[in-house]
Amino acid sequence: GAGVSQSPSNKVTEKGKDVELRCDPISGHTALYWYRQRLGQGLEFLIYFQGNSAPDKSGLPSDRFSAERTGESVSTLTIQRTQQEDSAVYLCASSFGTSGSWVGETQYFGPGTRLLVL
């Protein structure tokens, strides 16, 4: 059906509060990725889920960041005790994941969630 969807599209929060961002991947895509894009910066890889394998969390910037995925569907990215430097656009992408790795796979991106921490 539709492409990758993310909610909310915009989120304004106060420093110190927790936020939860949601991603619905394309149906049938087993691989799911989270990225962060700060103003004027490139996309920064955060975390990667592939099927039932342990996620690759190598890009998470601190232990305040965590992500979960329910089977091969919805994923939530949680940021605890938000800081102003967490302000960014958070992008989710998914891919078929058929190769078992994501080398060479086309990633389909969602519209992003714009997070502003005051």
Place this chain on the structure above:
Amino acid sequence: AQRVTQPEKLLSVFKGAPVELKCNYSYSGSPELFWYVQYSRQRLQLLLRHISRESIKGFTADLNKGETSFHLKKPFAQEEDSAMYYCALSGHLGAGSYQLTFGKGTKLSVIP
């Protein structure tokens, strides 16, 4: 470590002029390289990848391992090419783990 450098934040060209968006990478192994594009008010999407050796919307990109470059080219720019372009590299981190590293992007503006 893997790194992608796009030296130009903004590139302005006249309609009909040739376009070259530069991308250089740093990676010790054999890389997979991509160009992603984001048009105004649209989501980021794949434009092309080097393993396909394809031409999309008139754009081509050749991987030059000697110069560690993957520049995006189009002989005649069109107004609809105005967008943000990101070069990306997929590299092996070891133990079956890969990472997609993006450059900071180049905003292409095609002047009518």
